[in-house]
Amino acid sequence: MVVGIVVLIGWFLFIALHVWMVAYLRRFKLDTEDNLLARKHVTQSRILERIAKMLIVLVTLAVALMTFEGVRQYGVSLLASAGAASLVVGLALEPMLKNLIAGVQFAMTQPIRIDDALLIEGELGHVEEITASYVVIRLWD
Secondary structure, eight states: OHHHHHHHHHHHHHHHHHHHHHHHHTTOOTTSSSOHHHHHHHHHHHHHHHHHHHHHHHHHHHHHHHTSHHHHHHHHHHHHTHHHHHHHHHHHTHHHHHHHHHHHHHHHHOSSOTTOEEEETTEEEEEEEEOSSOEEEEEOO
16 A cells, blocks of 8 residues: 555656646747747756656655565665665766766757757758757658
8 A cells, every 4th residue: 555655646746747847838939930948948848857757756666665674674785885886886887877967968058959950961950859868850851
């Protein structure tokens, strides 16, 4: 029952974040001629929404697993050896973490924005989506 309540609260937070983000982004129109401010807000909001959703899922999963006594014992022992474990995990995940941090920095500093026109290898395209690890370009065809 406790796991169900924890999952329900996590699901509620997930949906509430999405609803709030849709209501916030409704103020910005991308189909107008001067949409620089709108593209800035949409790009930053989508990145922050993805990060917040990932954190909600991780915290919900951690709290749900901590309700079991066996998993709690592993958590306590992992927390006791957190220094060594974080060093090992940090070294193992270094390339992925570099790309993730670079992607978030890329989205926040915004050298490109959603709906920008780009010329890549002779092909004209528009930025459709910016994630933490890649950019989606929509070509003319």
